[in-house]
Amino acid sequence: MEKLVSEILKQFFVEIQIKEIKPLSGGLINETLLVKTDKGEFVLQKINQKIFHNIHALLENKKKVVRHLKRKNFPTANFLETLGHENFCIINANYWQISEFIPSKNMHQLNEKIAFKTGKLLAEFHHALLDFPINELHCSIPDFHNTEKRFSQFIETCSKASSERIDIAAEEIEFLKENYNKIEPLVSAINRKEVPLRVVHNDTKVANILFDNNDNPICFIDFDTLMPGSILHDIGDALRSGANASNENEKDLNKVIFKKEVYAAFIKGYLSFAKSFISEIELKNIHLALPLILFEQATRFLEDYLKNDTYYPVDYADQNLVRTKTQLKLFKEFNFNASLFN
Ligand code: GN1
Numbered sequence: 019m020e021k022l023v024s025e026i027l028k029q030f031f032v033e034i035q036i037k038e039i040k041p042l043s044g045g046l047i048n049e050t051l052l053v054k055t056d057k058g059e060f061v062l063q064k065i066n067q068k069i070f071h072n073i074h075a076l077l078e079n080k081k082k083v084v085r086h087l088k089r090k091n092f093p094t095a096n097f098l099e100t101l102g103h104e105n106f107c108i109i110n111a112n113y114w115q116i117s118e119f120i121p122s123k124n125m126h127q128l129n130e131k132i133a134f135k136t137g138k139l140l141a142e143f144h145h146a147l148l149d150f151p152i153n154e155l156h157c158s159i160p161d162f163h164n165t166e167k168r169f170s171q172f173i174e175t176c177s178k179a180s181s182e183r184i185d186i187a188a189e190e191i192e193f194l195k196e197n198y199n200k201i202e203p204l205v206s207a208i209n210r211k212e213v214p215l216r217v218v219h220n221d222t223k224v225a226n227i228l229f230d231n232n233d234n235p236i237c238f239i240d241f242d243t244l245m246p247g248s249i250l251h252d253i254g255d256a257l258r259s260g261a262n263a264s265n266e267n268e269k270d271l272n273k274v275i276f277k278k279e280v281y282a283a284f285i286k287g288y289l290s291f292a293k294s295f296i297s298e299i300e301l302k303n304i305h306l307a308l309p310l311i312l313f314e315q316a317t318r319f320l321e322d323y324l325k326n327d328t329y330y331p332v333d334y335a336d337q338n339l340v341r342t343k344t345q346l347k348l349f350k351e352f353n354f355n356a357s358l359f360n
């Protein structure tokens with residue numbers, strides 16, 4: 019490992035001494051390391067080429083958006099440039115990026131106070147990107163949040179999967195088939211382009227937000243999915259994890275509880291800043307953002323389970339089914355009829 023890390027660092031520094039290398043966990047997709055050196059602490063990340071097929075599009079999106087945020091003094095992780103002025107290097111056919119390590123802590127769920135601040139930070143992030151020229155962004159993963167397409171792929175997978183896994187997941191499959199109609203109105207509005215396309219993060223789970231020692235959110239990380247999309251996906255994704263009393267891997271469903279006061283605080287925080295730019299249709303549909311993402315994420319986890327776990331890494335055989343169940347538990351607890359803040 020040290021030899022590889024040293025090879026990567028050599029692309030970025032003329033001279034540097036490694037003191038310690040530690041794996042960083044949190045993300046499901048990329049491999050991430052914390053490296054302590056005599057020049058400071060850095061985060062090294064290997065971009066997953068099995069998942070991201072258009073790495074150059076992804077790297078260009080990241081570079082432009084980070085430059086934009088920095089110009090506006092909006093807090094963001096900063097990517098180091100190689101000696102050849104690229105924001106990545108290729109070693110043994112793998113793409114690596116280095117960012118400066120931001121002293122921070124990770125959280126996996128929020129309380130009311132932090133939720134308000136985090137909702138507000140997300141609105142500020144969206145606001146800071148309002149004047150980014152959206153046409154300059156590549157669609158690095160087509161249909162990433164196309165729930166309709168993901169749902170029809172899931173239905174197709176159900177017809178091909180092994181009968182063993184189909185039987186084990188029968189209840190969850192049935193539930194998804196019966197409940198698509200609940201989120202369909204928003205899915206259609208997005209696909210008909212009635213909901214504005216904006217520059218958004220697309221993967222705002224709370225693990226992708228850094229917090230300081232006083233629990234204040236500092237910035238978003240993991241810009242791999244930065245693309246044109248809907249703010250509703252970002253709101254829903256942050257709440258999917260933030261308003262869960264446990265986490266997406268929890269086996270004991272009694273611990274997976276939808277915290278509606280956290281939900282309300284986050285949305286209040288978001289709207290406290292977003293009033294100036296949120297459109298009528300976004301506002302009208304904001305209450306569907308969370309169930310939309312819960313449904314989509316359950317579909318993705320369950321589809322992967324039925325495909326024998328080729329996308330999300332698993333530590334044990336049924337983990338993607340467990341993940342599906344946590345998403346569905348929250349979906350079931352969500353009250354579609356409640357007014358937004360009670
Ligand atoms: C993946 O990379 P990471 O762990 O932040 C996934 C997200 C899912 C999330 C579920 C590119 O995010 O879409 O919501 O896992 N990223 C990609 O935890 O598929």
Ligand code: MG
Nearest residue numbers: 045047240242
């Ligand atoms: Mg990621």
